[in-house]
Amino acid sequence: MGWPVLLLLAGFPSAAAGGQDPGWGSHAASVITVSNGGPWGDWAWPETCPEGSYAAGVSFKVEPPQGAAGDDTALNGVWLLCSPPGAGGTSSAVESQSGRWGRWSEPRWCPHRGHLVGFALRVQAPQHRLLSDEVAATNAxxxxxxxxxxxGPGSERGEWGGWSLPCPGRVCGIQTRQEPPGGLRSDDTALNDLRLLCCKK
Structure with missing residues (x-):
């Protein structure tokens, strides 16, 4: 397993199609990743908290187990819950792209006015077996x-990877790698990987 990576945006190529501006926003300084994300799908658009705010909580979109004959997708999406600095103001949510299956969990917040600084993924490695059910990311x-x-309240399938490097400041955005729905009788995986964007100090 490789080491987690923190990339300065000035030297980080666009993940958007065609090399277009990924739209991280002027307050994003770096990106943190993990090495065990799933291989399927494409990187979606990034979303950032409003200027001057940061991620202080999360919500998870999870499909429950579908049984022996079903097609499990487990973790489908993540909302970052953004809080403005200080005690006042209202929070907002950003999510990049999420899969179609499952329901959103209740919000989970860092206590004592804390903020997000890193993440880890639980991922089922590719099975490459006849009739196997590929799932990819199952929890975070x-x-x-x-x-x-x-x-999150995700599946117990797969293995936890190592933690990302911590943000030098605060998490302020998210970008997800999603496999689009494949249609009837396809083996869908939904969320495969994610990146977190770090705010400037």
Whole structure:
């Protein structure tokens, strides 16, 4: 397993189709990743918290187990819940792209006005077997600035990978790698991988 990576945006190529401006926003400084993401799908558009705000919580979109004959997709999406600096103001949510299956969990917040600084993914590695059910990302954990961990209600399939490097500042955006629905009798995986964007200090 490789090491997690933190990439400065100035030297980071666009993940958008055709090399277009990925639209990270002026307050994003770097991107953190993990090495165990699934291989299917394409990187969607990134979404960032409103200027001056940061991610202080998360919500998870998870499809429950579909049984022996069903097609499991497990983790389908992640919302970042953005809070403005200080105690006042209202929060907002950003999500990049999410799969079509499952329901959103209740919000989970970093306690004591903490903020997100890193993440880890639980991923089922490609099975490459006849009649196997490929699932890719099955759950996620997010670390808070006060060492609290927010874990999703995802599947127990797959293995946890290592933690990303911590943001030098605060998490302020997200980008997901999604496999689009394949149609009737296809083996769908939905969410495969994600990146978090770090705000400038």
């Amino acid at each position: 954990r997010f670390s808070c600035s006060n060492e609290h961990v927010l874990e």
